[in-house]
Amino acid sequence: xxxxxxxxxxxxxxxxxxxxxxxxxxxxxxxxxxxxxxxxxxxxxxxxxxxxxxxxxxxxxxxxxxxxxxxxxxxxxxxxxxxxxxxxxxxxxxxxxxxxxxxxxxxxxxxxxxxxxxxxxxxxxxxxxxxxxxxxxxxxxxxxxxxxxxxxxxxxxxxxxxxxxxxxxxxxxxxxxxxxxxxxxxxxxxxxxxxxxxxxxxxxxxxxxxxxxxxxxxxxxxxxxxxxxxxxxxxxxxxxxxxxxxxxxxxxxxxxxxxxxxxxxxxxxxxxxxxxxxxxxxxxxxxxxxxxxxxxxxxxxxxxxxxxxxxxxxxxxxxxxxxxxxxxxxxxxxxxxxxxxxxxxxxxxxxxxxxxxxxxxxxxxxxxxxxxx
Ligand SMILES: C[S@@+](CC[C@H](N)C(=O)[O-])C[C@H]1O[C@@H](n2cnc3c(N)ncnc32)[C@H](O)[C@@H]1O
Numbered sequence: 340x341x342x343x344x345x346x347x348x349x350x351x352x353x354x355x356x357x358x359x360x361x362x363x364x365x366x367x368x369x370x371x372x373x374x375x376x377x378x379x380x381x382x383x384x385x386x387x388x389x390x391x392x393x394x395x396x397x398x399x400x401x402x403x404x405x406x407x408x409x410x411x412x413x414x415x416x417x418x419x420x421x422x423x424x425x426x427x428x429x430x431x432x433x434x435x436x437x438x439x440x441x442x443x444x445x446x447x448x449x450x451x452x453x454x455x456x457x458x459x460x461x462x463x464x465x466x467x468x469x470x471x472x473x474x475x476x477x478x479x480x481x482x483x484x485x486x487x488x489x490x491x492x493x494x495x496x497x498x499x500x501x502x503x504x505x506x507x508x509x510x511x512x513x514x515x516x517x518x519x520x521x522x523x524x525x526x527x528x529x530x531x532x533x534x535x536x537x538x539x540x541x542x543x544x545x546x547x548x549x550x551x552x553x554x555x556x557x558x559x560x561x562x563x564x565x566x567x568x569x570x571x572x573x574x575x576x577x578x579x580x581x582x583x584x585x586x587x588x589x590x591x592x593x594x595x596x597x598x599x600x601x602x603x604x605x606x607x608x609x610x611x612x613x614x615x616x617x618x619x620x621x622x623x624x625x626x627x628x629x630x631x632x633x634x635x636x637x638x639x640x641x642x643x644x645x646x647x648x649x650x651x652x653x654x655x656x657x658x659x660x661x662x663x664x665x666x667x668x669x670x671x672x673x674x675x676x677x678x679x680x681x682x683x684x685x686x687x688x689x690x691x692x693x694x695x696x697x698x699x700x701x702x703x704x705x706x707x708x709x710x711x712x
Contacts, residue, residue, distance in 0.1 A: 345603075346600055346601075346603050346605060346610075347600075347601055347603070349600075349611060349614050353611075353614050354611070354614075356390070356395065356613060356614070357611045357612055357613045357614045359390055359613075360383065360384070360387055360390040360391070360612045360613040361539075361540075361612055363383065363387060363390065364380060364383050364384075364533075364540070364612055365535055367379065367383065368533070368534060368535055373534055374532035374533060374534040374543050375532065375533055376519065376520075376530055376531070376532055376533075377518075377519065377520035377530075377531045377532065377533055377542070377553075377608075378517045378518060378519045378520070378556065379517075379533075380533040380540070380608075380609070380612075381517040381518065381608065381617055382517040383612065384608070384612040384613060384617055385515065385517065385616075385617060386469055386517075387613070390613050391613055392612075392613050392614065392615065392616055392617070393469060393470040393515065394469070394470050394471065394472060395472070395613060405599040405600055405601055405602065405615065405616050406599040406602065406616060407602075408442060408510060408511050409510060409511075409577070409643070409677060409683060409687070410442070410443075410445050410446035410449065410510060411442075411443065411445060412673055412676050412677060412683075413670075413673035413674075413676070413677060414445075414449040414659075415647075415652060415655050415656060415659065415670075415673060415674065415677065416446075416449075416647070416677055417445070417446045417448075417449035417450045417453065418449060418450070418453040418651075418655050419646070419647045419650035419651060419652050419655065419702075420446070420450055420508065420575070420577075420650070421449070421450040421451075421453035421454050421457070422453070422457070422650045422651045422655075422701065422702075423575065423646075423650050423700060423701055423702040424436065424450065424454065424459075424461075424506045424508070424575075425453075425454055425457045425459040426698075426700065426701045427505065427506050427572055427573045427696065427700075428454075428459050428461060428505060428506065429459055430696070430698050431504055431505065431571065431572060431696070433461075433462060434461060434462070434503070434504045434505030434506070434571075434572060435461050435462050435463040435464070435465065435503045435504065435505040435506075436450075436461040436463070436464045436465065436503075436505050436506045436507075436508065437464075437465040437466075437467065437495075437499065437503055437505075437506070437507045437508070437568070438464070438465070438466050438467070438507075438508050438509065439467055439468070439507065439508070439509035439512045440467075440468050440469070440470075440509055440510075440511070440512035440515065441466045441468055441473070441477050442473065442477075442510075442511075443473070443476055443477065443480055444466075444473075444476060444477030444478070444479075444480035444481055445480055445484075446510060447464060447466060447477065447480075447481060447492065448480050448481050448484040448485045448488075449484075450508075451464060451481075451485050451488045451491070451492075452484070452485050452488070455485075455488065460488070460491065461491065461505055461506070462491070463491060463492075463493060464488075464491050464492045464493070465492075465493050465494075465495050465499060465503075466492065466493070466494050466495065467494075467495045467496075467497070467498065468494075474494050477494075478492075498564055498567075498568045499568060501570075502567065502568055502569060502570035503568060503569060503570060503572070504570050504571045504572055505572045506572055506573055506574070506575065507565060507568065507569055507572070507573075507574040507575070508574070508575050508576075509574075509575075509576050509577070510576075510577045510578070511577070511578055511579075512576065512578070513555070513558075513576060513578045513580075513621045513626065514578050514579060514580070514618040514619060514620065514621055515616075515618060516555050516557055516558075516561070517555075517557070518553040518554060518555050518556075518596070518619040519553060519554055519555075519556050520542075520551065520552075520553045520594065520596070521551070521552065521553065521554070522545045522548035522549075522550065522551045523548060523549050523550040523551070523552075524545060524546070524547050524548050524549070525547065529545050529548070531543070531545065531551070533609065539609060539610070540609040540612075541609065542609070549592070550587075550589070550592045551592065551593055551594045552586070552587055552591070552592075552594040552595070553594050553595065553596060553619050554622065554625065555619070555621075555622070555625065558625055558626065558629045559629045559632060559633070561629075562626075562629035562630050562632070562633040562635070563633045565630075565633070565635075565692075566630070566633035566634050566635050566694065569635070569694045570694070570695075571694055571695040571696060572693065572694065572695075572696055573638060573691055573692070573693045573694075573696055573700065574630075574635070574691070574692045574693070575689065575690070575691050575702075576626065576689070576690050576692075577643065577646075577687060577688070577689045577690075578620075578621040578687065578688065579620055579621065579683075579686045579687045579688070580595075580620040580621030580622060580623050580688060581620060581621075581622065581623065582622075582623055582624050582711050582712050583622055583623075583624035583625065583712075584624075586620065586622045586624070593606075594619070595619050595620035596608050596617065596618070596619050597617075597618055597619075598610070598615045598616060598617050598618075599615060599616040599618070600614065600615040600616070621688075623640065623688055623690055623712060624712045626690055627640070627690065627692075627709075627712045630690075630692040634694070635692040635693060635694055636692065636693050636694070637690075637691075637692060637709055637712070638691040638692060638693040638696070638700055638703075639689070639690070639691035639700045639702060639703035639707055639709065640688065640689070640690050640691070640703070640707065640708050640709045640711070640712055641688065641689055641702070641703050641706050641707060641708055642684060642685045642687070642688055642689075642706070642708070643677065643678070643683055643684055643685070643686075643687035643688065643689055644677070644678040644679070644680070644683075644684030644685060645703075645705055645706035645708075646689040646702045646703065647677060647678060648678070648705055648706075649701060649702050649703060649704045649705040649706065650701060650702045651701075652674065652677075652678070656670060656671075656674055689702065691703070
């Protein structure tokens with residue numbers, strides 16, 4: 340293990356749940372002649388109906404969960420994004436929004452409240468998530484914090500039938516997509532397989548491998564469906580990751596897969612299927628290429644820190660401080676967590692892909708690093 344945190348042992352009930360999923364994975368391995376691609380293991384661990392990490396009823400995001408995301412850290416994050424969305428909606432003379440993988444719903448609520456203040460509410464705010472159990476939580480969050488805006492929010496099971504004019508947005512969605520794990524052997528990629536080992540799972544051995552990493556094989560198809568869904572407007576994706584030359588850098592020769600269990604980070608994705616989050620960093624060059632191949636235009640790329648600064652973080656911070664001076668310490672702490680290079684500021688990036696939309700985006704006004712991709 341690269342990470343030395345000791346993991347708490349899951350309670351018996353959770354282990355029993357994981358064992359049910361493990362049985363299903365074992366059955367898939369047996370049917371598939373003794374191994375399945377890592378990608379398929381990851382898909383089952385995260386999304387197997389009724390059992391996978393994201394689709395079973397465990398509380399994942401937030402303090403009591405396994406990890407915490409930017410919208411959970413501070414409303415300032417969502418307010419900055421809303422400023423960017425407001426520009427797009429205003430230029431289009433109004434429109435709709437679609438959020439992918441909306442988590443607890445807090446980003447939707449905070450963005451809608453900010454858009455309301457700006458007089459720029461979308462006509463519809465659609466939410467599409469692979470995790471149906473999160474819908475109740477999203478509805479509760481909206482009911483508690485923005486009940487008067489709930490009527491604009493609609494949950495979808497599939498992408499909308501009619502393409503939308505407006506903004507598509509997704510925070511930490513790409514990193515939750517199953518990836519193919521490969522090891523480089525004599526310059527060729529050998530796709531890694533998962534097999535049964537003892538009571539658990541292991542990777543089938545590969546001789547002579549020098550470098551292990553991963554890629555998202557579903558990205559081009561996913562991006563085509565996003566391009567089909569966007570009639571006119573902008574798609575904004577925020578996630579942690581690198582440009583390709585850094586992603587496949589020799590320093591990162593063990594790849595980027597990491598797992599979260601109860602706020603501990605480790606690097607064994609084969610442990611306790613269904614109980615822990617498994618993620619891979621995003622290759623933003625691949626995202627940009629898939630977008631352009633799908634007919635979108637690369638409209639901006641920046642670190643999270645630069646994007647937030649360009650989108651009005653300082654003004655929003657000062658306004659929040661004025662509204663509640665006693666909040667100075669937590670607010671300043673939130674800004675640091677979102678922006679400092681040692682925290683989320685540089686590890687997280689924001690990429691914008693557009694269709695039929697030419698104005699420069701405010702979120703990239705201070706720094707645009709498209710040339711790095
Ligand atoms: C790490 S969580 C992020 C949640 C939330 N955006 C936040 O920032 O707190 C990833 C979410 O993306 C969803 N997801 C993964 N792939 C997706 C896809 N192709 N379409 C829509 N949602 C997806 C997962 O079900 C999960 O709810």
